[in-house]
Amino acid sequence: MTKHIISTSEAPSAIGTYSQARRVGNTIWVSGQIGLDPATMAMVAGGVEAETRRVFANLKAIVTAAGASLDDVVKVNLYLTDLADFALVNRIMAEYFLEPHPARAAVGVAALPRGAVIEAECIVAL
Numbered sequence: 001m002t003k004h005i006i007s008t009s010e011a012p013s014a015i016g017t018y019s020q021a022r023r024v025g026n027t028i029w030v031s032g033q034i035g036l037d038p039a040t041m042a043m044v045a046g047g048v049e050a051e052t053r054r055v056f057a058n059l060k061a062i063v064t065a066a067g068a069s070l071d072d073v074v075k076v077n078l079y080l081t082d083l084a085d086f087a088l089v090n091r092i093m094a095e096y097f098l099e100p101h102p103a104r105a106a107v108g109v110a111a112l113p114r115g116a117v118i119e120a121e122c123i124v125a126l
Contacts, residue, residue, distance in 0.1 A: 001025050008065035011058040012036035012063065015113065020062050028066045028124035032079070033058040034116035048085045048117050055120050056096045068124050072099055075123040080108040082117065089118060 006021035021030040035051030044054045060070055086106055097114045112119050
């Protein structure tokens with residue numbers, strides 16, 4: 001099965017040894033995104049709301065570059081440094097993902113790269 005790398009300048013470039021996304025057959029695996037502004041590669045200011053919006057914008061840019069849409073996302077994994085932020089993240093996620101919503105996991109973690117408060121990754125099925 002052919003494996004394709006997905007890359008776009010509309011999302012942050014990889015800050016480690018990974019690709020923004022990989023497509024294998026009809027499945028796209030999107031790497032975890034934090035609140036990095038793709039133009040500056042700096043974390044966005046404004047706290048959890050701003051970071052969350054940037055995370056979902058980054059995911060959307062990568063999914064779009066792969067020729068799909070957020071409607072094609074079947075699974076989202078969220079990583080939060082403070083689970084008290086979950087309700088806000090959930091409200092913002094609902095702005096990006098329409099019903100029927102993708103499957104999801106939300107995990108509390110001690111720390112994330114670059115001091116981020118949220119990271120999200122997703123799986124797309126075409």
